[in-house]
Amino acid sequence: MERRIDFSRARQMLCGRCDHRWRVDLDWIDRWEQAKETCPGCGMTCEHEDSPRVTLDSHDPALDDDRVAQFSWYHTSTQADWPTRHFDPAAVLTPETRRMMGGEQRVAAWAARQRAKALHIGTYEAAVHNMLRRIRDQADQRSQFYLYRVRLKPSVVVREGWLVDPSK
Template sequence: MGPGRFGAADAEGLDSFAEKIVPHQVVTLVIANAATERTENGAVERRIDFSRERRMLCGACGHRWKVDLDWIDRWEQATEMCPGCGMTCEHEDSPRVTVDPDDPALDDDKVSRFSWYHTSTQPDWPTKDFDPAALLTAEARIAMGGDQRVAEWAAGQRAKALHVGTYEAAVHNMLRRIDDQAEHGAQFYLYRVHLKPSVVVREGWLVDPSNFVGDVVLGEVCPPGVDVARYLNYHEDPGGLSLALGRGAIAVVQQVAVPLTEAWDGGWVRDAVAALADIPDTVAPVTGGLSRFVRPSSPRAVLCRRLGAALAGRLPVNLQGQFASAAALAEREDPILWARRTSGLFELIDDPGRVLAALDEAQDRQVGGQVIPMP
């Protein structure tokens, strides 16, 4: 197919073409023996399983049961109900994911021994001398009400808790940010976080304390004498435990830029690039009644979207939409770089062991003190 010869019939065939490049099998996303592995710092790596079953708790009748992610997806569409009382998701007290009572992070003594994870676009997270007002322009300061108001706002920003969670939650958070916060072209970093052995953990766990933009005031969840608070994460790795903490609770971090360089599937990249080679990248105007609401796309962008969606179809259902969005072709993005980036994102989920190996080779950066190796 040469440039300029892309027509309606070709568009109809793109889905089946994408399926040839990405077979329809769902990958098993588990590192089976990770629960007993330790890093050079002595921290314990827990089992990574994006597809694991979740625990549900009905707020109306108190029934507890296990479900898979497909069940949760159907429940969110009101096609499933509580087996105890028949309540669906539309009700205020409807069932929600809850903490697994067998989660090892419920053991206070183990919290500081585990590796925790975070993704960020900041290359030096957690920043030592964080100044949230540093990049504000003079016009922005005036619009905010002057220097006093800016100082108050900055103090509020510095009072926020940091967040760390499971590997699954960190990757999910990155996909959500690319999808929701227009950080499509940003470079992300994955951090492995080691806590100070002396941290004081708040008793029990909290229901996700984040406000509507995901912020938590540290002093509200970690009162004096407490360094770390566990909370049930509803949004990323739902049902998993994440931590709210201050910078002083962190001993050491290791970081890698993600997706990893040269961590893509070479066969998939070659097939995708070959498929895109003769597809025109000229944006076609949208016609009809929806033209005001639909952003014009080129045939190349359409095929990239369908190739990305086919890859997404191999992932757990709660990651599919955000992965497909993250895999969209950016404006003027080179097809080779797009294919490598998309495959690299997929490998973060499909092959976590490779990422952990890269972190093992990463240099320790001291944040608040040394990690004491455990026997």
């Protein structure tokens, strides 16, 4: 099932200090990121560690573990052939980088950790947002990105409960 794509939809906010929840639009989030808005519950700005953050909407039907496989999900990657069974994250490392990482044994351990990471999928909007964040905040400014539509098997096992993405 495909959900309506809406980059302008209202977002749910949650304050880390007072647990106040409220809905905002993207203009509010832009002002908040510039410290021009505060939590309506306690007045905290974006400059604090436990400041308000965008959080999940508990009424989203996709948060029902029994229905998660019914939805289309998205993933962005810099790999043109994602997913590949024989992914080698170390293949792009230069000899100098391998030396700086501590040698082949440490490179192999790092590559194993990279291959064991959980798959992160989300809405179309979340996948595009993640791609733009990586371009802005990580070393992916010159990378080619690919957007993948993901269908989960009905037998998928989903971690119980939901984690708020700490990068938001």
